[in-house]
Amino acid sequence: MKQQRLEVLSLLPVVVIAFGLPLVLHSPTYLHIIILLYFYAYLTTSWNLVGGFAGVLPLGHAAFVGIGAYSSTVLSLQYGISPWLGMIVGGVLATLVGVIIGLPTFKMRGAYFALATIAFAEGLRVMVENIDYLGPFNLNGPRGLEISPLNVGLANFMFTTKEPYYYIVLVMLVGVLALTYLISRSKLGYYLQAGGEEPEAAMSLGVNVARCKLIAMAMSSFLTALAGTFYAQFTLYIHPKSVISLDLSFEIAFIALIGGRGSIAGPILGALLLRPVSDLSRIYFGATLPGLHLIIFGIVLILVMIYQPRGLQEPLTRAYNKLLERLAARPAVGV
Amino acid sequence: MLYILEDTINGILMGSIYGLTALGLTLIFGVLKVINFAHGSLLMVGMYVAYWAVALTGLHPYLALILVVPVMYLFGYYLQDIVIKPIFKAEREVREPITVIIVTTGLWYILDNVTLLLFGPQYRTIQANPLRGKMLELGGMLISVPKLWGFVTALITAASIYWFLQRTRLGRAIRATSLDRDAASLMGIKQYKVYNIAFGIGTATAGIAGVTLVPFYNVFPSVGVLFDIKGFIIVVLGGLGSMGGALLGGMIIGVIESVGPQFMAATWTEAIVYGLFLVFLFVKPSGLFGVRYDW
């Protein structure tokens, strides 16, 4: 059987399990944890478009989460606009900001680019923390915005149980993974990776490296902002330190790096491995050993960078591919 | 009017301390060509070492330098040797080692949180120290004494490092490596040894900065974060690799922070600092005195 068919077949049970999980797992606590897991997997996969494929190191992506969260929340609280619409508005706004940031910064070298993204994100956070009103929009400064769970229903992106949120974020995750997969096999994907590895050579081969990076940035910021709206509707409370924090930006980057940036499986793998560590250490050691999960993150990050710079997905993907090769070669598996 | 002058002077003094904190960062960048994201955390470690040295012995804070400088030097030396060197070796062909940035960020997280674990989140200060709250009266203005000490320390430290780099053999070896590491190593200069030493000096400088801050600044696990970002800003403003630039950049920030609140809400001065940072990044990334690098 062809290897590609095997690939698809092997993913089928995963998809089935993912979609069927809420039917067997009813505990809201666990669903909540898994929802956040998908949320982070979504964020890191979106980040990967710029941080992985384009080969730069953005460390301020939480800014887009914030833009998405605040856009939809302000629009729905002040003007009664449906959060779904607000989501799109947030996405478009984030795209604009992303492109504006990208234009001057993509010319910079790695470290400067990273610093610039940090500066933008922190600058945005400081701004939001200090102003109550941005023109006619009430941002409420450091106190943040609260969403009251009044109008329940799909149209209002508001639910009383966890299950709808689960499915929404799962669909988002699958969507962004599919997008990443398609891009990796497309001209844009090839051009992005070429431009990320050897920009001079890529340019001589017809690649407008800067433009490709901007396209990737536009997509990434749009998608990230959508997650911001989801977060707002899910947790019902946003404030600058929660949605525009440096910690969030770094966590997204760390997870993607540990899992393996530039690959499709890397970010999810990273989220799958690290989020439970984060949650468990907070639950069990939160009081006695605060910040333990961050120490673990840091150590794992350093070890991975030294020994497996392409991320933990590399040995796993290799083993997976080898297994598929073997199965595909065996005539006995005649399907 | 006098207030503005007073604020400006205090701003320059505080700014020189900012510059001192950034001195190590710019030195490490100049030699190793990496931006050490863990620098703020190293400063924090320096502050804790100084704090404990004083709290346990009751000595004058600046005497803690005797302990802080060698301890921090060795800490930095071995940090570079054990953690960062393997990355350098692995990425020898890569033009800009981004991975080192990632690793130093990991270090930042580890250092900050281990400290949190060990010492708890509480703010610590040395109450009974001879410098706390002391003011010097000068022509109707009140100048902060601990900051004045810091100013002098910053100048002495910068001058010493400058002298070391210019006049000693080891210093010349370091400068040679920073200019062209391949050529330097071909001349028998051990590249990684130089890196270790440079990192050690940079970290020791952070330690010195910690000592100057401890008399009047709170000590807590995440104190490094504020200085870390400020350090980057200063270093870009002043020019990566330039020590005079670090001091000058620090003073600029110090003055903005000091004089700014006269004209606007204090938190807006933070925004101005970020704005200035971005302007420099876009318009003149080599900063005021930076050396042009052939990346």
Place this chain on the structure above:
Amino acid sequence: MKMLEVRDLVKDFGGLRAVDNLTLALDEGEILGLIGPNGAGKSTAFNCIAGVYPPTTGEISFKGEKINNERPWNLCKRGLARTFQIVKPFPSKTVLYNVVVGSFATTEKKPEAERKALDILHYLHLEDKKDVLARNLTIADRKRLEIARALATEPKLLLLDEVMAGLRPTEVDEMVRIIKDLRDKGVTLFIIEHIMRAIMAVSDRVVVIHFGQKIAEGTPQTVAADERVIKAYLGEEYGVS
């Protein structure tokens, strides 16, 4: 209409004049060699032509159109490709991937780009290595990969920057054969080279640069016998076969 025309090209780097009033031209289907001692300004001239940086003064025309300030990717679309003196493969990608990047200059679809890439790999005898990671190739194979990639963009003019450097004599002969073959396929070639016997064997005409200035031009034989050229190369060995 000449394929490439360079008129009074000057390139200054601060106070240093790397290229000093260089004038030359290539006809379609020609192989022009550019030689000169190290540091003579050859690669600088290439970089100006290839759009890496603009000339300080002077004019560069490609197929009759002025290209002084064009960026490399646009030049590639116009049919001008180049290789690099220090090869720049995409190290973490396979040989096939590398060439596919080039093929995408002529198509939008991946299957077609792959097909074209495989053809080129076949032509350059790299087909059996198509799944090898570029960083694991020998230097000779890397040089061929570099050419394969540039070829994939279907150029009319190909600038080859010291493709023979670091190759063994048998590999050099192989490369000479490839270059002559390329010309037969209709590619105009502008070659920088140090290995004398190669460039003399392969070029229709040769231009000699010294300190950024053209000091001789003509057939390989004429240039080899030129006194100024011999003086410029005093101390370097070469032989004309």
